[in-house]
Amino acid sequence: MNYSTLQISFSSLLPLLKTLPNCSSLKPAIQISVKSASRRIFVMNSSSKLDSRSLSLSTCQVPGLEPEEMDSVVEQMFRRYSSSSGFKRGKGVAIVWFRNDLRVLDNEALYKAWISSEAVLPVYCVDPRLFGSTCYFGFPKTGALRAQFIVECLADLKRNLTKRGLNLLIQHGKPEEILPSLAKALGAHTVYAQMETCSEELYVEKMVSKGLKTVVLSPTSEKSASAKSSAARSPTFQLVWGTTMYHIDDLPFDTNSLPDVYTQFRRSVEAKCEIRDCIRLPALLGPPPSIDDWGSVPSLDKLGLQPPSVVKGMRFIGGESAALSRIYEYFWKKDLLRIYKETRNGMLGPDYSTKFSPWLASGSISPRLIHEEVRRYERKREANQSTYWVLFELIWRDYFRFLSVKYGNSLFHLGGPRKVESKWSQDKNLFESWRDGRTGYPLIDANMKELSTTGFMSNRGRQIVCSFLVRDMGIDWRMGAEWFETCLLDYDPCSNYGNWTYGAGVGNDPREDRYFSIPKQAQTYDPEGEYVAYWLPQLRMLPKDKRHFPGKMLYFEQVVPLKFGDAGRPQSQDFARRKTFGGKQAKDFRR
Ligand SMILES: Cc1cc2nc3c(=O)[nH]c(=O)nc-3n(C[C@H](O)[C@H](O)[C@H](O)COP(=O)(O)OP(=O)(O)OC[C@H]3O[C@@H](n4cnc5c(N)ncnc54)[C@H](O)[C@@H]3O)c2cc1C
Numbered sequence: 001m002n003y004s005t006l007q008i009s010f011s012s013l014l015p016l017l018k019t020l021p022n023c024s025s026l027k028p029a030i031q032i033s034v035k036s037a038s039r040r041i042f043v044m045n046s047s048s049k050l051d052s053r054s055l056s057l058s059t060c061q062v063p064g065l066e067p068e069e070m071d072s073v074v075e076q077m078f079r080r081y082s083s084s085s086g087f088k089r090g091k092g093v094a095i096v097w098f099r100n101d102l103r104v105l106d107n108e109a110l111y112k113a114w115i116s117s118e119a120v121l122p123v124y125c126v127d128p129r130l131f132g133s134t135c136y137f138g139f140p141k142t143g144a145l146r147a148q149f150i151v152e153c154l155a156d157l158k159r160n161l162t163k164r165g166l167n168l169l170i171q172h173g174k175p176e177e178i179l180p181s182l183a184k185a186l187g188a189h190t191v192y193a194q195m196e197t198c199s200e201e202l203y204v205e206k207m208v209s210k211g212l213k214t215v216v217l218s219p220t221s222e223k224s225a226s227a228k229s230s231a232a233r234s235p236t237f238q239l240v241w242g243t244t245m246y247h248i249d250d251l252p253f254d255t256n257s258l259p260d261v262y263t264q265f266r267r268s269v270e271a272k273c274e275i276r277d278c279i280r281l282p283a284l285l286g287p288p289p290s291i292d293d294w295g296s297v298p299s300l301d302k303l304g305l306q307p308p309s310v311v312k313g314m315r316f317i318g319g320e321s322a323a324l325s326r327i328y329e330y331f332w333k334k335d336l337l338r339i340y341k342e343t344r345n346g347m348l349g350p351d352y353s354t355k356f357s358p359w360l361a362s363g364s365i366s367p368r369l370i371h372e373e374v375r376r377y378e379r380k381r382e383a384n385q386s387t388y389w390v391l392f393e394l395i396w397r398d399y400f401r402f403l404s405v406k407y408g409n410s411l412f413h414l415g416g417p418r419k420v421e422s423k424w425s426q427d428k429n430l431f432e433s434w435r436d437g438r439t440g441y442p443l444i445d446a447n448m449k450e451l452s453t454t455g456f457m458s459n460r461g462r463q464i465v466c467s468f469l470v471r472d473m474g475i476d477w478r479m480g481a482e483w484f485e486t487c488l489l490d491y492d493p494c495s496n497y498g499n500w501t502y503g504a505g506v507g508n509d510p511r512e513d514r515y516f517s518i519p520k521q522a523q524t525y526d527p528e529g530e531y532v533a534y535w536l537p538q539l540r541m542l543p544k545d546k547r548h549f550p551g552k553m554l555y556f557e558q559v560v561p562l563k564f565g566d567a568g569r570p571q572s573q574d575f576a577r578r579k580t581f582g583g584k585q586a587k588d589f590r591r
């Protein structure tokens with residue numbers, strides 16, 4: 001037994017282990033171990049207390065705070081990121097059309113509406129198209145888990161707006177029908193919204209703009225600040241940029257000349273742009289215009305979906321309050337930001353990575369607010385590679401968003417931005433074995449089960465299952481991307497299709513063949529088979545070194561051979577002793 005390795009690994013794991021009491025069944029094991037110095041790590045690794053059996057009994061809520069603690073975090077964060085100074089305001093009514101910006105803090109559309117009017121009407125349209133089918137393969141466009149998350153985001157937004165003197169009008173139907181009629185009824189001078197970049201969303205924007213042009217505000221009905229002339233006019237439609245950490249207007253290049261390679265993009269923005277501070281809205285935003293019926297947050301039944309229940313793994317809570325609480329929990333309470341870079345390639349449990357993505361995708365939190373919190377942490381506690389690395393990852397998110405502006409619909413096409421021509425299979429049986437977690441490869445199957453059960457999968461897992469579908473099975477990558485679109489809580493067209501084109505070798509990756517070898521990935525990232533045994537309980541009874549390759553007598557038969565065979569498959573107990581975390585072994589992979 002190599003104790004020095006274990007001790008290093010334990011010291012970096014210590015803050016992580018302290019966090020595990022969220023998963024209630026782990027409490028006793030962790031409390032004992034944290035108190036007893038580093039030698040105990042061996043006891044923990046080899047005892048059954050920290051294995052998949054005890055983990056399997058728990059569902060972890062993310063964030064794992066009690067409601068009272070969440071309330072107090074939210075109040076503090078709202079105080080920190082709101083303004084106390086007065087504002088000069090405009091006249092009349094402005095509408096804010098909420099889309100993927102389901103938050104109050106650092107919301108530029110809401111800010112602009114507030115500053116330009118006497119009364120703001122916040123509106124959300126439950127667009128039936130979001131609950132239709134995906135483009136090519138007809139999967140549900142929004143699965144029940146994400147729908148539930150969005151519903152929770154809406155309920156929280158309504159609550160937070162109400163606390164600040166407003167409310168949220170929830171309407172069912174197409175925005176291009178709802179917004180013009182509201183603008184007409186209220187004589188609203190402007191509709192503000194966050195700008196999107198992919199064609200489905202751009203189409204809706206175009207239709208809203210067209211609809212608003214048909215509305216004529218008579219000079220008498222128009223209560224606009226700018227209604228100085230007596231000429232009748234239509235409400236203005238104002239779209240504001242808001243999804244990224246770097247503002248599009250601050251980029252040192254035009255999006256059409258965006259560097260194709262991530263590293264060039266990152267170096268350029270890091271050297272030449274500043275990340276803007278959050279916009280600080282006033283604490284009170286009301287009163288809203290008088291509305292008879294504000295509508296209610298839809299139920300899953302109303303959306304034609306079965307209400308889901310997460311019985312295993314992570315259960316994410318939707319909404320800005322939960323997002324702010326997760327920042328507090330991950331950065332401040334558990335102090336995990338300090339070690340993010342070492343833990344980020346994990347797969348099991350809530351705390352190996354930030355888990356910010358579902359809230360970022362729904363816009364419940366802005367990346368600029370995360371940036372400000374990272375800087376605050378660096379001032380108050382420590383600045384190190386890990387604190388930087390969260391920003392590094394958020395730049396990936398920006399990069400895919402800006403790429404979608406440059407490359408448009410080619411992001412969704414089989415040949416991707418590079419228009420690569422290759423042969424792909426659409427074999428239904430093979431695809432379904434991948435989708436349902438029956439490939440005969442526990443590492444793939446466990447990840448796919450996690451996805452369908454919770455709506456989440458680690459970044460490591462996503463890269464592995466993508467590589468397997470595309471390179472070992474040879475399946476059309478869009479089938480995988482669309483299944484992710486259905487399931488992911490954090491589904492975002494740019495990050496999803498951007499990463500899939502990358503993984504499928506049709507994006508702008510300087511490395512042509514990004515093959516992820518299952519034996520090697522298993523050995524590096526799940527050396528004891530804890531992750532696979534958690535999601536595939538039938539493997540729990542097996543010795544740890546057999547869990548990744550149990551053989552067809554004990555598990556499903558492998559549906560395809562691996563492209564490069566299973567050389568590298570572990571032969572000995574050594575396998576179970578390899579280090580899970582740490583930079584060195586991860587070096588040959590991008591992230
Ligand atoms: C095939 C595939 C599909 C993906 N689909 C999506 C998707 O639809 N939506 C999505 O948000 N992410 C997607 N990702 C990126 C990444 O896997 C998730 O953002 C990450 O796992 C979310 O967990 P986290 O918040 O704990 O990440 P952390 O490791 O804590 O990273 C912090 C943040 O950085 C951003 N980030 C990290 N890695 C990436 C990346 N590769 N690309 C873009 N942003 C990144 C995310 O916003 C994330 O929340 C995909 C990756 C792959 C390989």
Ligand SMILES: Nc1ncnc2c1ncn2[C@@H]1O[C@H](COP(=O)(O)OP(=O)(O)OP(=O)(O)O)[C@@H](O)[C@H]1O
Pocket residue numbers: 135198199200201409410412485493
């Ligand atoms: N936000 C999004 N999420 C998922 N898919 C999207 C999103 N935006 C666009 N797409 C998909 O990308 C596809 C782009 O494909 P394409 O270029 O073929 O456009 P099209 O309008 O469908 O057809 P064509 O251009 O051939 O007339 C669209 O069909 C659309 O469904």
